[in-house]
Amino acid sequence: MILVRSLHGPLSLAAPIATAVLSLFFGSSPTGAAAANGSQRTVPFPPATYVASVAWPTPPTVDGQAHRFVIQFPGAADRAPVTCVVSASRDLGQRSALILARHHAALPDLSHATVADLSVAQNLPVVFLTLKRPGTTPTFLASFRDPQTSFVCLSAAGAAPSPFQSVVLDLATSIRPAQQNGSTRLVRFCRLSLKDGSVGFERWQVNQSGGVRTSVVNSSLLYRYGEGVDFMELDVSEKVDSDGTVNSATLVRAVGGTPELQSTIHHRSGKRYDYELVTRQGPASGSFRTKAQSGLPSTLAIAERIKRELVGGHSDGFSVEMWDPYSPRREPSQLTIALESRKPPTITVAQGERHSVQVVDDEGHARRSEMTLSGGDRLISQCETLLK
Numbered sequence: 108m109i110l111v112r113s114l115h116g117p118l119s120l121a122a123p124i125a126t127a128v129l130s131l132f133f134g135s136s137p138t139g140a141a142a143a144n145g146s147q148r149t150v151p152f153p154p155a156t157y158v159a160s161v162a163w164p165t166p167p168t169v170d171g172q173a174h175r176f177v178i179q180f181p182g183a184a185d186r187a188p189v190t191c192v193v194s195a196s197r198d199l200g201q202r203s204a205l206i207l208a209r210h211h212a213a214l215p216d217l218s219h220a221t222v223a224d225l226s227v228a229q230n231l232p233v234v235f236l237t238l239k240r241p242g243t244t245p246t247f248l249a250s251f252r253d254p255q256t257s258f259v260c261l262s263a264a265g266a267a268p269s270p271f272q273s274v275v276l277d278l279a280t281s282i283r284p285a286q287q288n289g290s291t292r293l294v295r296f297c298r299l300s301l302k303d304g305s306v307g308f309e310r311w312q313v314n315q316s317g318g319v320r321t322s323v324v325n326s327s328l329l330y331r332y333g334e335g336v337d338f339m340e341l342d343v344s345e346k347v348d349s350d351g352t353v354n355s356a357t358l359v360r361a362v363g364g365t366p367e368l369q370s371t372i373h374h375r376s377g378k379r380y381d382y383e384l385v386t387r388q389g390p391a392s393g394s395f396r397t398k399a400q401s402g403l404p405s406t407l408a409i410a411e412r413i414k415r416e417l418v419g420g421h422s423d424g425f426s427v428e429m430w431d432p433y434s435p436r437r438e439p440s441q442l443t444i445a446l447e448s449r450k451p452p453t454i455t456v457a458q459g460e461r462h463s464v465q466v467v468d469d470e471g472h473a474r475r476s477e478m479t480l481s482g483g484d485r486l487i488s489q490c491e492t493l494l495k
Contacts (some may be wrong), residue, residue: 150178150278155285157193157256174198175207178278180299186270191260191278196252196325199342205250205364208259212246214238218335219468224268225306225329225336227298230493231279232310234327235272236336237264249275252340254312254323255284288317296471297490305331307339309488313407320347322406338363348374351408352401358432370432374402384432395438397428403439404428414471417446417454429458468492 150159151169156176161167164183169176174195180187192207208214217238224237232253238246245264249271251257258278262271293313300306307328314321324343329336340361346354369385378396380403385391397403404412404427416422424445431440440458447453452467463478463486476488479487 127364129363150282152176152285152492157282158285159278161274161281163274170357175430177211177425181204188262189260189271189274191258191275193256193258193282196255196257196342199257199359199361200366200369202366203340203361203364204257204259205338208261209364214239214246214248214261218332218337218363222329222336223332225304225331227306227308228276228279230296230491231276231328232296232308232325233275233279234307234329235268235275236329237268247271250327250338251275251279251282252325252327252342253310254342254344255287255323256282258282288318289314291494292320293492294494295490295492297473297476297488298489299328301331301484303331303484305329305336309490311406318349320407321345322347324406340364345405346406347407350401351405351411353380353403353405353430356430370430372403372430372462378402380430382430382432382437391437393437395430397439399428402429409442409444409470411442413454413467414469418442418452418467418469418471420449422446431458470495 146162146164147160148163148166150161150167152158153169156174161180163180164186165181166410167178167180169178173179175198176191176193178191180189190211192204192211193209194204198204201478221239222236223239224235226235227233233249233251235247237251238248243383247262247264247268249260260271260275260278269492276300292315295311295312297309298306299308306411307326309324309326311322311324314323322345323372326341328339330339343358345356345358348354353374354484355373357373358368359366360368367387371383373381375381377400379394380397382388382393383392409427412425418427424443426441426443428439429442434440442456443454447455447464454465454467456465457465461478463476465473468474470492472492473488473490475490478486478488480486
């Protein structure tokens with residue numbers, strides 16, 4: 108789920124509480140894209156990097172090295188050229204694809220610009236917006252993020268946004284690393300919204316490789332700020348031990364493409380974890396202990412307890428510990444989950460001053476959530492399971 112301390116302070120567009128709290132990917136491919144945009148083209152990535160295909164009248168080109176690539180879709184007929192900058196999602200720890208895109212276009216700080224047409228793709232981790240500047244042609248922007256890849260696409264606005272949106276959706280639907288290990292066991296997707304028009308997504312994926320399970324949440328939010336937006340991204344990943352406890356976890360939060368917080372924890376034994384933090388104030392490291400003998404419960408373990416105990420009718424609530432990198436005490440905080448009603452199954456989730464009310468399905472996964480923010484705003488999330 109998404110836990111927000113403050114959308115304007117240290118946003119923890121954060122999720123380590125799991126499926127019972129907001130979650131998330133993949134729907135159908137855009138209907139009729141090839142017929143509308145021309146021949147289906149293979150994007151010519153170098154071997155053993157990425158694979159993707161799009162419908163576009165003329166062949167695209169790719170320039171780049173390692174895990175960063177620039178795709179150029181040439182202009183054709185009534186279609187303006189489109190540039191997409193692709194990077195491995197782990198680059199968020201240094202700079203997001205938004206920063207890389209600024210090497211190819213004079214993009215201003217989005218919080219001090221005029222931004223319109225905010226939207227989220229249907230069941231895909233893509234946000235769209237239009238950047239307007241006096242005396243210049245508007246620019247279409249789109250940003251994609253999943254556990255292995257991120258990209259930003261941009262184009263001078265033409266008569267209509269549909270050709271730009273189509274090529275972005277084709278790329279988002281088809282792009283993947285050329286070599287993948289393990290299998291995906293669960294994908295959930297949430298669309299986020301505020302009453303002022305702010306929009307975003309949260310995508311949750313669980314992978315299995317041998318005996319190792321990983322849980323990854325990718326979130327993006329276009330948060331209205333005057334005429335512009337604060338573009339916020341957050342990646343949270345967990346490696347899960349066989350008993351359901353957190354073996355290791357990382358969290359990276361970026362605003363405007365620049366990371367402002369990076370957190371890593373490692374389970375040493377029993378109650379003990381080591382942590383490393385990098386913030387605007389500088390690095391910090393140390394250790395903390397949990398109250399539970401086994402350590403911190405994983406997102407997956409919390410989700411299973413919601414399904415078994417609350418939805419299954421065996422309990423009215425429980426509390427667990429969670430690592431909170433924003434806590435000045437550098438120790439776990441308490442997360443309390445309680446059953447509010449059984450028909451439909453509804454739970455409340457609270458961590459300090461943050462709380463939400465969630466309608467859940469038979470698996471204990473959120474279908475709809477309302478989170479109360481500072482100032483009385485409500486973050487609305489509409490969620491569904493796309494793969495299980």
